[in-house]
Amino acid sequence: RVRLYKWEVKYEFKSPDCYKKLVITINGRTPGPSIVAQQGDTIVVELKNSLLTENVAIHWHGIRQIGTPWMDGTEGVTQCPILPGETFVYRFVVDRPGTYLYHAHYGMQREAGLYGSIRVGLPDGETEPFSYDYDRSIILNDWYHNSTYEQAAGLSSIPFVWVGEPQSILIHGRGRFNCNTPGIEAGLCNATSPECVPYALTVVPGKTYRLRIGSLTALSALSFEIEGHNMTVVETDGHYVEPFVVKNLFIYSGETYSVLIKADQDPSRNYWASAKVVSRNSTTPNGLAIFNYYPNHPRRNPPTPPPVGPRWDDVGPRLSQSLAIKAHHGYIHPPPQTSDRVIVMLNTQNRVNGNVRWSVNNVSFNLPHTPYLIAYKHNLLHAFEQTPPPDGYDYANYDIFSVAKNVNATTSNGVYRLRFNTTVDIILQNANTMNPNNSETHPWHLHGHDFWVVGHGTGKFDKFNDPKKYNLVDPIMKNTVAVHPYGWTALRFRADNPGVWAFHCHIESHFYMGMGVVFEEGVERVGKLPTSIMGCGDSKGYHRP
Ligand SMILES: O=C1O[C@H]([C@@H](O)CO)C(O)=C1O
Structure with a gap:
């Protein structure tokens, strides 16, 4: 079944907390209209950008976009922004029941009020536990x-x-x-x-x-x-x-x-x-x-x-x-018992060229102007840094409990290329910020996948001993998980969804300040891209309808 939504996005004055300011609405509302569907439905959102002078893009948070990686709505990664006056049609399948969200994924636009919820129900006749x-x-x-x-x-x-x-x-x-x-x-x-x-x-x-x-x-x-x-x-x-x-x-x-x-x-x-x-x-x-x-x-x-x-x-x-949090015992999808690659991601706050930034393994992320998906499929590889970011950090010499200057930190938009159909472990390692005795909570969100949360711990992750304590029996699957102050969180996922996917801190200012990475897997298996996602950066020559 197809569920069609026609949305108009624009600025309006609203007073959600009694204080009047400009907010972005969908059909006059913030939060926007809820998407209510059943598992297997196709959602079609005809989005008219009536912001006059501002671009937009909407991400369907928690929807894996299997077979439609170009519909993920992540500006700079999976599509060009939607220009003022344009109507862009998002079309994707909600393949699993559950509670999801949607929101702007362009600059810090989400915080202007452009968000809502997605509720996917079970097929008729099936029941919840x-x-x-x-x-x-x-x-x-x-x-x-x-x-x-x-x-x-x-x-x-x-x-x-x-x-x-x-x-x-x-x-x-x-x-x-x-x-x-x-x-x-x-x-x-x-x-x-x-x-x-x-x-x-x-x-x-x-x-x-x-x-x-x-x-x-x-x-x-x-x-x-x-x-x-x-x-x-x-x-x-x-x-x-x-x-x-x-x-x-x-x-x-x-x-x-x-x-x-x-x-x-x-x-x-x-x-x-x-x-x-x-x-x-x-x-x-x-x-x-x-x-x-x-x-x-x-x-x-x-x-x-x-x-x-x-x-x-x-x-x-x-x-x-x-x-x-454990998987419901009637619904356990056991994770693979081993992984093919381990990437330890040290999260730090540091200066790069005088700016305060967030980095992963001393690389602070910035988005390219040509979306990665288009760059890969149309051989525009010069559009982003070809050196991949590192799989770890200087474990022996880095003290996560103290302020570190990270003098070698740089910015990059390089990509972690994951071998298709392999199992990847990510260890998010938290550390002290630039303020003494301070470490913050970061919720990390992965696009295009769910991951198993195989462990959380405090202090510095120990590569040899901590993996022995992983929960490989009944770990929960999620798309967003917190790394706690001075702690670590270990995730495992299957790189089985062809496309290019963002993985980032969901704090709006932190992603803007560089706290994110991009994964590519099986991009050669991605079919022909719709021209509607193109038109920016080096994809300018491609026609938009
Ligand atoms: O990125 C951040 O910067 C400030 C602070 O560390 C510097 O003023 C803060 O609390 C953040 O989360």
Whole structure:
């Protein structure tokens, strides 16, 4: 079955947290319309770019694009940007059930509000390994009042201007900035705007809800909880989880989770849903929504103060949650027991030519102007650096616990070429930033694949001993996973999807500052590319329809 969506993307003034600013909408909305489909459906999105002076591209986050690598929507990797006035048609199959996302993948445009959710249901007659009465989706996001351009300009200037902490946390597109904050220009902030009425999740007493939660924060790691209610985690990134119960769910940008919540508390009142920033000593107030027991009024505030949430600097519970996630025992896809190649990726913050950048093995990534996929298929190999980045770092001499200058760091857009149909291990190694006693959380997202999360650990990854502790029995598969402060995360995947795929930190500013790599595998097996993805860089001569 084909599901056709016609979207118009444009700028509009909106006040999602009561503060009026320019946001990017789809058909007048942010978050944009949800894509709701069944496994095996073909999604067709006719996207009209009405931004007047700005390009766009949309990535279907978690959809592997098997056989359609040119539809991944990653500007500079799989396609040229869509120009103002153009209509681009995305066409791809949603081949697995689960909870996914979509969002802009061009510059830092995602943070202007261009995002939404994708829900893929099972074919008729098939059932999930858990039951519930109602299915709901929410997206968590953080929100800045300045524009993505101000942010990007600051990040690439000398001296460096950091984006800072977001002004608000949005729960399904709604937050609440304090309009009495000193320095706010009169008329810009309206506490009674209907656009910033807190999101209400209305529940019928006694019923069980499957709540699909996605995070598309620019920066923040979040802890989400519903006052007085436990949540049972049952799915993540499209894979069933061996159920486990949490009071609060840690969720990183680019991840999705399904949790089951039973509306089994005192039904005469409402409860708070709260999203708190963790991992950074943030000034951002918690995002709040209302868990509304029918028939109480959805705007009636709960009688109790909102939950305070976990301490921001306590890594322990976050690591524990990462370790608790296992594949559902009825749905285990065991990973290959050995790998063909191991790439250790040291994540560092360092200076390159005076700019503050992020690097992997001392290489800070920048996107080429000719998308890799087109460059490979049309022999435009001069369009990017042909030397691949290194498979490791100076293990013996690098102290991950201290500030390092990384004087040899460079920028490059070279590609990791993976032998087709091989098994690849990636070890993400975290380290100290340029600030003493500081290491951050980075959620890494892989395009075109799911990977098995075979291990998490603290400190420096030990090549000889840590692999012996890998979970090769029931590891979860995901498309996004966190590397915790001063820790490491080990992934395994099959390089079996012909194409060119980005792998990057999902923090918007960090990818912009170079925290990413690109993989190529089996590109010779990719068929003829549609001309609609071409027209930029050295693919200028190719005709667009
Ligand atoms: O990339 C970053 O830069 C700042 C800080 O390290 C320098 O101001 C920060 O917190 C980041 O995550």
